[in-house]
Amino acid sequence: MSDPAIQISKLSLSLSGKAILRDVSLDVRAGEFVSIIGPNGAGKTSLVKCVSRIHQDWSGEVRINGRDLRHCSQKELARQLSYVPQAEGRRLPFTAFEFVLMGRYPHLSPFSSVTAADKELVREMMALAGVEGFADRSLESLSGGERQMVFIAAALAQGGSMLLLDEPASFLDYKHQMQVMELTGKLHRDQGLTIVCVSHDVNAACAQSDRVLAMKHGEVEFVGTPAEVLEEGRLEELYETTFDRIAGDPLPFITPGRMK
Amino acid sequence: MNRGIVISLLFGLAVVVLVVSPMVGMEFIPLTDLWGGAGSLDAGILRDLRVPRVLTAFVVGSALALSGMAFQAVFRNPLATPFTLGTASGASLGAAIYIRFGLSLSLFGVSGISFAAFAGSLLSVAMVYGLTRVRSGFSTATLLLAGVAVSFFFSSLILFIHYISGFANSFRIMRWMMGSVDLAGYDSLFDMLPFVGAGALVVVFKANELNLLMTGDDIAASRGVNVNRTKKLLFVAASLMVGGVVAFCGPIGFVGMMAPHICRLMVGSEHRTLIPATALFGGAFLVICDTLARTVIAPVEMPVGVITALIGGPFFIVLLLRQKGGLGL
Secondary structure, three states, X not given: OOOXXXXXXXXXXXXXXXXXXXXEEEEEOOOOEEEEEOOOOOOHHHHHHHHOOOOOOOEEEEEEOOEEHHHOOHHHHHHHEEEXXXXXXXXXXXXXXXXXXXXXXXXXXXXXXXXXXXXXXXXXXXXXXXXXXHOOOEHHHOOHHHHHHHHHHHHHHOOXXXXXXXXOOOOOOHHHHHHHHXXXXXXXXXXXXXXXXXXXXXXXXXHHOOEEEEEEOOEEEEEEXXXXXXXXXXXXHHHOOOEEEEOOOOOOEEEEOOOO | OOHHHHHXXXXXXXXXXXXXXXXXXXXXXXXXXXXXXXXXXXXXXXXXXXXXXXXXXXXXXXXXXXXXXXXXXXXXXXXXXXXXOOHHHHHHHHHHHHHHOOOOOEEOOEEHHHHHHHHHHHHHXXXXXXXXXXXXXXXXXXXXXXXXXXXXXXXXXXXXXXXXXXXXXXXXXXXXXOOOOOOOOHHHHHHHHHHHHHHHHHHHHXXXXXXXXXXXXXXXXXXXOOHHHHHHHHXXXXXXXXXXXXXXXXXXXXXXXXXXXXXXXXHOOXXXXXXXXXHHHHHHHHHHHHHHHHHOOOOOOOOHHHHHHHHHHHHHHHHHHHOOOOOOO
């Protein structure tokens, strides 16, 4: 059997003396779509940031395609795995094209500069994300949803086989939520990307993923298929609130609280 | 406007400024005197006073502008400059200590005062950076406060040194603290060049990293930038430039904050075009300010810092008001 694409064993992280992650372990197979759910402060974002090496002082082991993350250079990692941050509306003074082109950074040496092939690839990725029309627009002039699609295009421009997304659809309107979901679905199905996606929307996470990781208080609460996650009692325990399940095919939908 | 055209225009401006400024002064001296009237007084003034002074002003302006640009990108803050971060006061402290103790050392033919100023600026950056690292969750507000605190602390140390210095040293320190390029000859120009050159070279080679750092540490790291190492390298580079310049010219304000912003408004924030634009504009700007400083109320000379602030302030505000989306940072 080949190595898992992402292998996390006993990962722990403390920030300012506070334990954020405790002994988190997870294997993600190549081509798998895994969603991470859990209440606020569960450590979902931190986990994704550790694997992307944005947080560096964790303990435990992370292997990417069998290679120890600690022995990987930052650029080497960036060629295999890319990360899309939360769409929290940071203001960036670049055009969409400039920003996506920066995604080619891990393929540049200090003495080389972007080639026509890089620019071609950037245009392709922008077309894939449906943002080719914004190429010359300043990121500041785009809406939150449009900007998020540009961020995903930039992550794709890194040319890796793994994509980590941190709540890609939060704060977006329904149309852009759908666009993000359609795009991640397409990338998973057609391009065979391995996707790890932090999500607050349990229905969307269950509809899209092969497996769901549920986290609470910095620890893994359970890992399972979407059907298992939706079993009576699981989500109630995870989120400490009540849910209603509405029959659906193939999976039920959930809504928080008791419907009258 | 096309960025290539703006860069060419700025290059043209820099050339014109470098050619015209030496001719302007108490007396107009055509540049042709340099080779025409060899041995004459005019040729001497031109060769030994005005030309090195103009060249020095250009180098100083470029260096301060580039270091301000680097700080602004690394800290993602429009108010990060060699002055707000305490780098300039650190350099001043290093130089003041060097003058107070009447040291005269040199290394590889470069005066020790440059090394003293560089050490001071590096110390202040290290202190500011260290203070913000102690508490994680590194906010720019913390950083600026730390910079201001370090700056005040160093300034009071400078005053103390000033106070305990003898009359001659005290006068030298005071004169130099006013910030001016008028003490410059070829010697100090050549002493500055290695520092400014090395720092500028690092900045040029880190253009892509500067772009990515501006998008945020998380994105930069995920695109493959070794964030901490790159930041440290850029701090050293900016300290080299600030130290090399402040050692001879004292703290000259405003250029480091304003020039990069004006250039961002003209060519955008992509550093591969912003770097040459900032270097050219910062240099030409300081030459113009210095030319005004020595001609406006001639024969009395004003400190060039007065002019940079007088011209810079209103210009900056006008640009700020005309810009819809803010400062591009």
